[in-house]
Amino acid sequence: MISGFGSAAEPVSRLIEEFHKLPGIGPKSAARLTYHLLRMPENQARSLAEAIVAVKERIVLCSLCQNLTDTDPCAICGSTERDRTMICVVEEPLDILALERTGGYNGLYHVLHGVISPIEGIGPDELKIGELLARLRDGSVAEVILATNPSLEGEATGMYLQRLISPFGLRVTCLARGLPVGGDLEYADEVTLARALEGRRAL
Amino acid sequence: MTAPKIYTTEAIVLKHANFGEADRMLTLYTPNMGKLRAVVRGARRSKSKLGGHVEPVTHCSLVLARGRNLDTVTQSQTIESFLSIRNDLWLTARALYLIELADAFTPEHAENYPVYKLLLDALHGLAKVRREEAASWMQHLMLLRYFELQLLGHVGYQPQLRDCINCRSPIQPVENFFSPSGGGILCPKCAHTEPVVRPISVNALKVMRLLQRGDYATASRLRLVPELSRELERTIQGYVRYLLEREIKATGFLDRLRREGM
Numbered sequence: 001m002i003s004g005f006g007s008a009a010e011p012v013s014r015l016i017e018e019f020h021k022l023p024g025i026g027p028k029s030a031a032r033l034t035y036h037l038l039r040m041p042e043n044q045a046r047s048l049a050e051a052i053v054a055v056k057e058r059i060v061l062c063s064l065c066q067n068l069t070d071t072d073p074c075a076i077c078g079s080t081e082r083d084r085t086m087i088c089v090v091e092e093p094l095d096i097l098a099l100e101r102t103g104g105y106n107g108l109y110h111v112l113h114g115v116i117s118p119i120e121g122i123g124p125d126e127l128k129i130g131e132l133l134a135r136l137r138d139g140s141v142a143e144v145i146l147a148t149n150p151s152l153e154g155e156a157t158g159m160y161l162q163r164l165i166s167p168f169g170l171r172v173t174c175l176a177r178g179l180p181v182g183g184d185l186e187y188a189d190e191v192t193l194a195r196a197l198e199g200r201r202a203l
Numbered sequence: 204m205t206a207p208k209i210y211t212t213e214a215i216v217l218k219h220a221n222f223g224e225a226d227r228m229l230t231l232y233t234p235n236m237g238k239l240r241a242v243v244r245g246a247r248r249s250k251s252k253l254g255g256h257v258e259p260v261t262h263c264s265l266v267l268a269r270g271r272n273l274d275t276v277t278q279s280q281t282i283e284s285f286l287s288i289r290n291d292l293w294l295t296a297r298a299l300y301l302i303e304l305a306d307a308f309t310p311e312h313a314e315n316y317p318v319y320k321l322l323l324d325a326l327h328g329l330a331k332v333r334r335e336e337a338a339s340w341m342q343h344l345m346l347l348r349y350f351e352l353q354l355l356g357h358v359g360y361q362p363q364l365r366d367c368i369n370c371r372s373p374i375q376p377v378e379n380f381f382s383p384s385g386g387g388i389l390c391p392k393c394a395h396t397e398p399v400v401r402p403i404s405v406n407a408l409k410v411m412r413l414l415q416r417g418d419y420a421t422a423s424r425l426r427l428v429p430e431l432s433r434e435l436e437r438t439i440q441g442y443v444r445y446l447l448e449r450e451i452k453a454t455g456f457l458d459r460l461r462r463e464g465m
Contacts, residue, residue, distance in 0.1 A: 118296055118299045118452060118453040118455070118457075119299055119302065119303045119452060121455065123455055123456055124459065151219075151258060152258050152259045152289065152295065155295075156295045156296070159291075159292040159295075160292055163292070180250045182250060188255065189254075189255025189256045189258075190281045191255060191258070191281075191286060192255050194284075194286060
């Protein structure tokens with residue numbers, strides 16, 4: 001029980017407490033949200049409640065790509081339009097949204113749900129790596145694109161996966177490292193610049 | 204006198220964690236202020252001018268603004284990015300091991316220049332050797348052991364390797380015993396005085412003394428047989444585990460790489 005709200009009616013103080021458990025919501029914000037909901041039309045409040053229940057009940061991990069989905073296999077894995085010989089490996093489900101927004105990729109995905117971080121004690125077993133290797137076994141995949149973040153952990157994960165995948169004899173690629181559009185050479189760090197030089201191409 | 208609002212320092216970036224919408228919280232090791240935490244605003248955006256310079260395992264020069272709780276990085280410039288470490292999975296894992304040790308044994312805001320120097324030199328040492336050469340592989344292992352023993356000395360846990368920690372008599376060149384709880388060597392007669400001891404060979408003890416004395420030049424030329432190398436690793440890491448009362452997490456990943464023969 002959050003101190004100070006004990007005098008509110010039981011359902012009210014209970015909702016305040018539930019809000020308080022969310023990230024970034026302090027006791028004051030929790031109370032404000034609760035009283036806002038109390039003043040809301042009933043159908044709106046009900047639709048919010050149903051939406052919360054729906055994500056918990058209907059969202060599962062796609063048995064192929066491990067993305068969050070309400071159908072199994074997910075819309076991307078189930079689509080007949082997509083190129084099934086390519087798998088793009090990403091850290092988080094949100095990365096798929098970013099890649100889909102480019103409209104430049106028509107293959108399948110695989111979500112690791114994290115990244116190898118030895119200092120945090122997150123190793124390969126905590127990620128969906130076994131599931132990825134299982135997808136490669138039937139030989140239908142020709143290329144794996146490693147699209148982990150260009151951070152120390154992301155690169156370590158990429159190198160680790162590359163070594164695991166190399167026995168399959170597939171083409172393993174990673175996203176190019178280089179300068180962002182609208183960026184400034186002067187402020188670019190040495191690692192990015194060095195890789196941008198390595199990856200330069202003929203115009 | 205109040206402390207200036209803006210200050211400049213060199214630092215080794217130990218680790219980072221996501222913070223807020225697009226920020227990162229860094230753990231830094233500095234030469235004159237010890238371990239610090241600082242925020243980099245917007246570091247996760249791909250156009251961040253600061254983010255690329257403050258990845259973990261980077262030696263950089265920073266300008267920081269003092270905040271009420273946390274200081275904020277306002278300018279960053281890489282001094283050494285240790286690209287050769289970044290490009291190699293083994294080296295990355297080893298560098299993270301060194302960093303986790305340094306992080307675990309040091310408190311925030313306590314100046315300890317020798318630790319800074321040791322970590323910086325060790326990272327340069329890792330970056331220099333080439334993985335294909337078997338000789339440099341061995342050098343690496345010696346570098347890790349050297350780092351462990353020197354670090355323990357700099358933070359006040361130097362193990363006693365000359366005299367028996369119980370009877371104070373000089374250690375003889377026979378099989379003796381290492382006691383993590385006693386923080387040193389017990390002679391065969393005193394081995395029963397501590398609850399947990401592990402036997403230590405004459406050669407392992409000699410190498411430990413050499414590394415503790417700081418003679419890395421000699422130590423790096425040693426070619427240890429694998430059993431001796433493993434004995435040293437187990438003895439020192441057993442002591443580290445006892446002191447920290449936990450596992451060093453990065454060893455889990457190193458063991459796995461070794462197991463999978465990568």
